[in-house]
Amino acid sequence: MKAKQFFAIIAAAGVLVSCSKSREDYAEEYFALKKEAADIIMGCHTWDDAFAAADKLHAIADEMEELEKEEKKYRYEWNESELDMTNSELKIYNDQIDNKGKEAKDKLRRAKEHIKGNDAGKSKYLEYAIERVD
Secondary structure, rough: HHHHHHHHHHHHHHHHHOOOOOOOHHHHHHHHHHHHHHHHHHHHOHHHHHHHHHHHHHHHHHHHHHHHHHHHHHHHHHHHHHHOOOOOHHHHHHHHHHHHHHHHHHHHHHHHHHHHHHHHHHHHHHHHHHHOOO
16 A cells, blocks of 8 residues: 555656746746836836835835745756757757747846936936836
8 A cells, every 4th residue: 555655756856856847937927027117117107106126126126035045946947948949959949948038138237227317217226126126
């Protein structure tokens, strides 16, 4: 009976590992949050907009921090799976993730430039929230 329980536990662990998110999944979620933050910033025009936007950005920053914590749990597993890739496959894989990151970073950069010229950009609370998501 104990042998059956042991194999059931091993099988369940295998299912959990195979259902974990890939590095690319985490990157996509993380960069989607950055893009969402940029959209919120682009909607800021007035001093009052800044406070509402900052509250939303702090919530997004909290989500990003949780995602980073969760992601750290699986890094070893990803490193193991990346060992099976050829150098060219790994380069393409990393380039795809990097390109998504550059796209999100550029969108956030443009959003920060947007608020420099209006009243929302004068808010230190908004500035701090932007730092958290950046």
